[in-house]
Amino acid sequence: MTRPEAVRFLRTQATMAFPxxxxxxxxxxxxxxxxxxxxxxxxxxxxxxxxxxTREEAEDWCENQAWPLHLLNEVPHPGHV
Known part of the structure; x- marks a missing residue:
């Protein structure tokens, strides 16, 4: 079994447009x-x-912002966007 590609998540600073x-x-x-x-x-x-x-914090962010959680599994590979 192969390990899934590592994806790291980040959050930008709050702005007026994106509190x-x-x-x-x-x-x-x-x-x-x-x-x-x-x-x-x-x-x-x-x-x-x-x-x-963390992945869990990214999931919490998605839930709080009403984004579907499956999007966290759909981060593209470079060159495939």
């Missing part, structure tokens, strides 16, 4: 943001002030 911050995912050195149309690729460096989240 709970935005959910980010890091996979194989590529950063993505969760957007209404799914995961959108960002630059490779981590935004200033972002904080690391």
């Amino acid at each position: 709970e911050g935005r959910l980010l995912a890091l996979r194989e050195g590529q950063l993505y943001v969760l957007a209404p149309d799914g995961w959108t690729r960002l630059r490779t460096e981590r935004p200033r002030g972002s904080t690391w989240l």
Whole structure:
């Protein structure tokens, strides 16, 4: 059995537009943001002030923001966006 690809989650700082911050995912050195149309690729460096989240914290963020939890399993592989 193979292990699933490691995905790390982050949350950006709160802003007026996003009072709970935005959910980010890091996979194989590529950063993505969760957007209404799914995961959108960002630059490779981590935004200033972002904080690391555990998978459980990312699930809590999704539940609080009414995002489906299955999206956490759909972070794309670099080159497949």
